[in-house]
Amino acid sequence: MKNAIVLLSGGLDSATCLAIAQSQGFDCYALSFDYGQKHAAELNAAKRVAAAFKITHHFIMPLDLGSMGGSALTDDAMTVPDHQNDDKIPITYVPARNTVFLSIALAWAEVIAADAIFIGVSAIDYSHYPDCRPEYIAAFQHVANLATKASVEEKVIKIEAPLIHLSKAATIQQGHALGVDYALTISCYRANAAGLACGSCSSCILRQKGFTEAGIADPTPYL
Amino acid sequence: MKNAIVLLSGGLDSATCLAIAQSQGFDCYALSFDYGQKHAAELNAAKRVAAAFKITHHFIMPLDLGSMGGSALTDDAMTVPDHQNDDKIPITYVPARNTVFLSIALAWAEVIAADAIFIGVSAIDYSHYPDCRPEYIAAFQHVANLATKASVEEKVIKIEAPLIHLSKAATIQQGHALGVDYALTISCYRANAAGLACGSCSSCILRQKGFTEAGIADPTPYL
Numbered sequence: 001m002k003n004a005i006v007l008l009s010g011g012l013d014s015a016t017c018l019a020i021a022q023s024q025g026f027d028c029y030a031l032s033f034d035y036g037q038k039h040a041a042e043l044n045a046a047k048r049v050a051a052a053f054k055i056t057h058h059f060i061m062p063l064d065l066g067s068m069g070g071s072a073l074t075d076d077a078m079t080v081p082d083h084q085n086d087d088k089i090p091i092t093y094v095p096a097r098n099t100v101f102l103s104i105a106l107a108w109a110e111v112i113a114a115d116a117i118f119i120g121v122s123a124i125d126y127s128h129y130p131d132c133r134p135e136y137i138a139a140f141q142h143v144a145n146l147a148t149k150a151s152v153e154e155k156v157i158k159i160e161a162p163l164i165h166l167s168k169a170a171t172i173q174q175g176h177a178l179g180v181d182y183a184l185t186i187s188c189y190r191a192n193a194a195g196l197a198c199g200s201c202s203s204c205i206l207r208q209k210g211f212t213e214a215g216i217a218d219p220t221p222y223l
Numbered sequence: 224m225k226n227a228i229v230l231l232s233g234g235l236d237s238a239t240c241l242a243i244a245q246s247q248g249f250d251c252y253a254l255s256f257d258y259g260q261k262h263a264a265e266l267n268a269a270k271r272v273a274a275a276f277k278i279t280h281h282f283i284m285p286l287d288l289g290s291m292g293g294s295a296l297t298d299d300a301m302t303v304p305d306h307q308n309d310d311k312i313p314i315t316y317v318p319a320r321n322t323v324f325l326s327i328a329l330a331w332a333e334v335i336a337a338d339a340i341f342i343g344v345s346a347i348d349y350s351h352y353p354d355c356r357p358e359y360i361a362a363f364q365h366v367a368n369l370a371t372k373a374s375v376e377e378k379v380i381k382i383e384a385p386l387i388h389l390s391k392a393a394t395i396q397q398g399h400a401l402g403v404d405y406a407l408t409i410s411c412y413r414a415n416a417a418g419l420a421c422g423s424c425s426s427c428i429l430r431q432k433g434f435t436e437a438g439i440a441d442p443t444p445y446l
Contacts, residue, residue, distance in 0.1 A: 061287055065327075068282075070334035095333035096326060099370045103319060103326040104288075110318035111293035136369045143366050146359045147322045 001027045004116040004160070005105045008032050008058070010045030011187045012207060013120030013163055016175035018053055020162045021118045023178055029112060030058040031105055035094070036066020036074040041191035048184040061104060070095045083205040098131035102140050102159065109157045110148050116158040117144075124167045137161045168210030176216055183219035196223045224250045226337040227383070228328045231255050231281070233268030235430060236343030236386055238408045239398035241276055243385045244341045246401055252335060253281040254328055258317070259289020259297040264414035271407040284327060293318045306428040321354035325363050325382065332380045333371050339381040340367075347390045360384045391433025399439055406442035419446045 004026035006018045021028050030053075032046040043060060050058040066074040074094065098121065105117045121132040130136065141159045145151050163171050175182065187207040188197035197204050199222040211218035227249035229241045244251050253276075255269040266283060273281040289297040297317065321344065328340045344355040353359065364382045368374050386394050398405065410430040411420035420427050422445040434441035 059290070061290075062285070064284055065330060067284075068331050068334045070330075094330075095372070096330035096370055099326040099366060100323075100330055103323040107288060107293075107317075107319035107323055108291050111291045130372060130375045131370045133369070136366070139362070139366045139369050143322060143359070143362045146356070146362050147319055147354045149318070149353060152353045 001025070002116070003027050003029065003112055003114040004118055005029050005031055005109050005112075005114050006118040007101055007105055007120065008046045008050060009120075010042040010047075010049060010185060011120070011203075012168075012175070012182060012185045012210070013122060013171060014046075015049045015120075015180050015182070015185045016171050016178070017118045017120035017162060018049065018055075019175055019178040019180045021116070021160070022053060026116065026118075028053070028055055028118075029108065029114065030055045031101075031108060032058065032060045033063045033101060033104075034060055035063040035097075039191050040193070041186050041188070041195040044195060045184060045186040052181060052184055059108070063100070063104075065094065065097070065100070068095070082200045083202040096131070098129075098136070099140065102144075106144055106148065106157065110150050113150070113155075114157060116160045118160045118162070120163050121161050122163045122166055122168070122171065124165065132164075134161075134164055137164065167213070168206055169213035172210050172214040172216055176214070181219075183221075186220075188220075192223065196221050198223055224248070225339070226250050226252065226335055227339040227341055228252050228254055228332050228335075228337050229341040230324055230328055230343065231269045231272060232343075233265040233270075233272060233408060234343070234410045234426075235391075235398070235405060235408045235433070236345060236394060237269075238272045238343075238403050238405070239394050239401075240341045240343035240385060241272065241278075242398055242401040242403045244339070244383070245276060249339065249341075251276070251278055251341075252331065252337065253278045254324075254331060255281070255283045256286045256324060256327075257283055258286040258320075262414050263416070264409050264411070264418040267418060268407060268409040275404060275407055282331065286323070286327075288317065288320070288323070291318070305423045306425040319354070321352075321359070322363065325367075329367055329371065329380065333373050336373070336378075337380060339383045341383045341385070343386050344384050345386045345389055345391070345394065347388065355387075357384075357387055360387065390436070391429055392436035395433050395437040395439055399437070404442075406444075410443075415446065419444050421446055 008030040069075045187203045189201040231253040292298045410426045412424040
């Protein structure tokens with residue numbers, strides 16, 4: 001059986017990604033990070049999603065990015081803003097996050113001899129984060145092709161980003177068809193302790209728009 | 224003043240790298256990892272080196288690569304072997320280590336608006352690790368050029384590998400000229416609690432050969 005590492009944040013995209021990887025026949029190892037997010041709702045959602053997909057290996061790695069600061073998602077001195085309708089990179093951007101996450105996934109992929117790493121980034125309906133673009137994923141693939149002992153032995157670890165050209169609505173439709181229960185997931189940047197979403201941050205706005213455009217009822221519990 | 228992140232392992236190469244970065248006028252932020260190495264001597268050496276260079280920011284980041292296993296440096300079930308005179312990648316290889324370290328350095332570099340990241344890899348007198356080759360460094364530079372908010376704003380964070388074409392002897396000569404006290408550093412893969420080197424692992428053999436060829440006395444305390 002083919003193995004894959006799936007980066008699992010607890011959000012809508014990574015849950016869809018996990019469903020896609022399983023539907024392609026991969027035995028999935030889920031990888032989440034406790035990286036100093038201000039709220040625990042995200043990791044609770046990741047655990048719920050992993051359980052729903054009967055994942056036997058779910059590694060939640062502590063990662064002290066919070067000490068470095070620089071993002072409203074980890075820095076107590078910065079406040080997560082309401083959605084801004086512009087093309088600027090927002091202060092919720094976490095410096096080099098996907099590079100850090102993919103690197104650690106690559107390490108684990110080598111150890112378990114995985115064939116692929118799945119990451120749920122999208123260059124459509126996204127927040128202008130630079131590390132969600134196709135050219136970024138291609139660049140990281142090139143690193144993976146050179147960085148590892150596996151690569152010297154001519155084994156390719158494929159970086160799979162199956163949502164990269166999908167709108168949020170198309171992602172939801174695909175996940176819905178694969179049986180993803182989106183009520184288990186959370187996208188909100190400032191969910192409360194009970195896991196209720198704010199409904200007004202950038203991530204909530206994109207999620208709501210996605211369900212509306214997909215014509216599927218939004219199961220998210222809002223404040 | 225220009226800022227740089229310097230990856231500091233406590234070994235000979237990274238200490239030389241730090242001396243080179245300082246000599247080029249960089250204000251240096253040292254980054255070390257507590258990644259599940261079997262011995263603490265390495266991080267103690269990193270602290271001594273940082274103190275000798277009067278580094279005010281030295282971040283030792285806990286990083287649980289040990290739980291993943293896959294390397295004799297972190298996995299208690301694997302033993303560090305004596306030096307093998309062949310061109311195989313040894314079991315002391317830590318999966319994707321330099322990619323993980325450079326990624327976290329990239330995150331910190333963004334936060335402090337650093338101009339460069341220094342890494343003490345060499346493609347000469349090395350242990351056939353794939354992530355020490357010039358083409359690997361070039362690939363990671365390409366990721367850094369695409370991954371970050373800084374890159375979108377057209378600020379380049381340069382990956383500097385000043386030792387990449389240097390033999391161990393040439394590295395030692397350069398560091399010696401810059402005043403590096405190599406007695407503070409440790410290269411051994413299996414140093415004991417007192418920081419004494421074994422003298423027979425691959426890393427010790429390369430270090431001894433380097434001092435001999437450089438014509439400089441080896442200050443390493445051996446068992």
